Amino acid sequence: MEPVSEVDVRRAEKMVSEGAPVFREGVAPSTGDDGLPDGGFADHDVYDVIVLGAGPTGENLAERVHAGGLRVAVVEHELVGGECSYWACMPSKALLRPVAALNDVRHVGGAKQAVTGVPDTAAVLARRDSFVSGWKDDGQVAWLENAGLDLVRGHGRLDGPRRVVVRTPDGGERVLHARHAVAVCTGSQAALPDLPGLAGARVWTSREATGAKSVPGHLAVVGGGVVAVEMATAWRGLGSAVTMLVRDRGVLANMEPFAGELVAESLAATGVDLRFGESVTEVRRDADDRVVLTLASGGTLAADEVLFATGRRPATADLGLETVGLKPGDWLAVDDTGLVTAVDGGWLYAAGDVNHRALLTHQGKYQGRVFGGVIADRVHGRPLDLRPWGRSVATADLAAVPQVVFTDPEVAAVGLTLDEAGRRGLRVRAVDYDLGDVSGAALYADGYRGRARAVVDEDRGVLAGVTFVGPGVAELVHSAAVAVAAEVPLSRLWHAVPAYPTIGEVWLRLLETYRG
Ligand SMILES: Cc1cc2nc3c(=O)[nH]c(=O)nc-3n(C[C@H](O)[C@H](O)[C@H](O)COP(=O)(O)OP(=O)(O)OC[C@H]3O[C@@H](n4cnc5c(N)ncnc54)[C@H](O)[C@@H]3O)c2cc1C
């Protein structure tokens, strides 16, 4: 079976076997002005760089730092691989994929007649379990070790500049010293509202929603963001009755408005009870073990489970931030090279969810690659390239973040929405196209419904953002990411000829519409 690890194990093994740079004592020497106390601690507890958190971000950052010839410790208090591998991206997509596959077939005349049953939910859950390796991290630990990184199991806390105290699983304590840098890659956790009764009501967060062992009869979902719509899609597709309680007027508020509209329409068509402008004021479990929600509009709603998909908070509450002058529980704002802006001395970095730039695995990995390289360059005294899109800055975080929402229809977007571009003061024009009018889309699904928008930066003749909504559009997102990140002039995009008849021919239709 393919490695389910979010990191490409084979690539790492190849890299190691090909003799990628390994730590050599002396490459990054302690110069005496490195701020470490003289003696009093074991050499093996002195590292060039300490990485807190072995999620996708920490793994990538540590690998880059090590590739730069530095000695790295990675501290992890739960599973190597982090939220993404075990409680987020992988299990959620493993639940969604069978639902999407069935939806696809049900929209193709001649094929749909072959689908007469319902999903085998036990098989779906077992497949999900295999994608999270039964919540065991042996594969990722092996990757880490093969990559030459030292794993330190336990809860890490800062204890002043460049010092980390690790509470180890055996109840002991290990003190680590960093010669050069500490990189906080501790991610984020589900944020729950402060509601009466919530603490004792055994509500679901994204962890329970992606890890459930059975299909709830009736699931209530609070929230209208990405987790809410994806989990409503998954569990509705697997047979749950689903009620969504959305306090806003629509879902997916940060995307182009038509994305949320099409997704909400489709959720309603599958039988999801969508209630907009609705909030929960109290939660309790009743004697029958049902969860009872008191609603702001009056009345109550009883369900078997309730998922609070109400956003994220940084995993910084118990990180010793107060020992370096920061406030526990805060996001860690960084500059474009990853340095925490509020801490002097150039030693504290933060990457991934915890810096709040873009809460997505691929952006965390990207930051890991960029910031890891920066750390190594700074240690070796090599010049940085700080120009926008230079090797030492995470420019894409600001201008070209791709995201796919795996609902039916899918939403694939990159860069700025029309609204965001306007707020940034760009002179832009929106170009819209009905995806159902593209031959490849019509072939893909009978009655195909979808829409595309390109946001054109009129002053520069390039794309500021692109959004596709429709079945099967997920894989289009990278073409759009290339166009936006590379700032391909529209005049040149005409020469990127989409193959006929694919959904990608929407690119041609968007250009024709823009030209008029
Ligand atoms: C349900 C859901 C689905 C998602 N789906 C997608 C998706 O499809 N695509 C996508 O791009 N993104 C998705 N995301 C977002 C993605 O999961 C995060 O952006 C990603 O996990 C962030 O990676 P990270 O390494 O920054 O943090 P994390 O993955 O949270 O890793 C942080 C690690 O640090 C460890 N840690 C924390 N504190 C300490 C400490 N003090 N000491 C030691 N270790 C510590 C944690 O145990 C963890 O292993 C999803 C999120 C959710 C909730």
Ligand SMILES: NC(=O)c1ccc[n+]([C@@H]2O[C@H](COP(=O)([O-])OP(=O)(O)OC[C@H]3O[C@@H](n4cnc5c(N)ncnc54)[C@H](O)[C@@H]3O)[C@@H](O)[C@H]2O)c1
């Ligand atoms: N496919 C993907 O890329 C994917 C999938 C899932 C999650 N993610 C990432 O994970 C992050 C977290 O997702 P999320 O959906 O939890 O957060 P979110 O910020 O996207 O959405 C939170 C939702 O909860 C609502 N909300 C917040 N507080 C509330 C309250 N007290 N009562 C009622 N509603 C409340 C908000 O209005 C919003 O609709 C996102 O930033 C997203 O990028 C990505």
